[in-house]
Amino acid sequence: MIDRRLRVLAAIARHGTVTAAAEVCRLTPSAVSHQMQALARELDVALLEPVGRGVRLTPAARTLLEHGETLAAQWEQARADLAAHRAGAVGGTLRFAAFSSAAAVVVPKALEHLRGEHPQMRLYLRESEPARSFDLLAADDADLAVVVATPSIPPVSDPAFDQHSLFDEPLDILVGPDHPLVGRRGVALRDLAADPWICGNVGRAYHQLVTLACTTAGFAPDIAHHADEWDTGAALVARGYGVALVPRLADLPAHHDTRRLPITTPPVPTRRVVAAVRAGSQHQPAIAAGLDALRHVAGTALPALGR
Known part of the structure; x- marks a missing residue:
């Protein structure tokens, strides 16, 4: 209209x-x-x-x-x-867009929750980069986006969208089995300032997270390889080609011999996971149910984050 x-x-x-x-x-x-x-x-x-x-x-x-x-x-x-004038259970189609880790871990759990609470709903998930997810929302090709807060997404003040914080996720260091830091009780990000780094391609959210975290710790990472898939990055780390930052919830492939080390010395890098919808849409029954499901999953995920 x-x-x-x-x-x-x-x-x-x-x-x-x-x-x-x-x-x-x-x-x-x-x-x-x-x-x-x-x-x-x-x-x-x-x-x-x-x-x-x-x-x-x-x-x-x-x-x-x-x-x-x-x-x-x-x-x-x-x-x-x-929607208040329509009787009956919550139905219709709810379309999610989510970045890779959320699409693999967070949203499927939300879909499972929704399937139990609202079996009449039709659910759809599309994996996409955070900035692209906002394009999908704006074009009415998605109803609910799960994104990482990075400089590439619209600011919270953008009147076209409503953004809801879900949780803050720590990032860990991923190293090979023979790395000198293996076995240490405490690790600082700057301890790896001299290491070669494995990072996502320029312009993607993962690249922005790594460069910002390292800059905050006082150094510019020496990026030796670019890899957008966790399987590729883990394969390089396992064979000593560099180190990487990995989100706490990332499910790494077990067939690569790597070690995940929590960062215990400030600054501890984290990423904020946010749910975004078109402004004014959060009270539509299906979208409200989707937001509730994501909050439910976030509440159950927080213990796994070590918080």
Whole structure:
């Protein structure tokens, strides 16, 4: 019921280029340009202006986007209010988007909980990077995203989304069986400042976590290898090609001989796990049930985090 071109304009605002906005909106760049030109003509205001290889929103476009965010949140709230007039059990489809560790550990437990509490619900999970999960929410291709709080995601103040903290997860050091730190009772992150590091590819959440943790500990990691899959990283660590940071809940492959060492000396790196929804949608019955299930799982997961 809201002009879909407002979603395209919001994607341009988030990503800074017509090409990137076209990709997340599943349109061609020419279609995005045509839609923005048509919208500008209808409103009789300029919406975009070129800046280098990208574009930026004009003041008029930002005003329009503010109204669009308000309309979107009110529509989501209207859907929640209308649900109160429907009798019966909670049903419908609930679509999750989650980063790799959450998709493997946290969300499946939430799905199991939902299946027991609301058997009529249809549940769907898509694994995706945190920034991409927000694109899926904005495009109404997901209802609930489980993400890691990194600089690549929208800030908590972004009016298009509501973000709910689930838990803080410590990160451990993963080393090979012959590493000099094996057997020590206490480990500091800076003890590994001279080691080669195995890290995710640039731009991904894991890369951001590792570089930020090491920088906070006072050193820049010497990244020797890039690996996005835990199996690849663990294989390299087991054979002495470097060390890695791993989340406490990460289920590492048992066929690689590695040692997980908790970091006991501050600063102890952690990552914040957050559930995000479109603004105004958290009171819709299916989404509210999903948030409750995630909070239930977070409560049962915290003892495993050593907290």
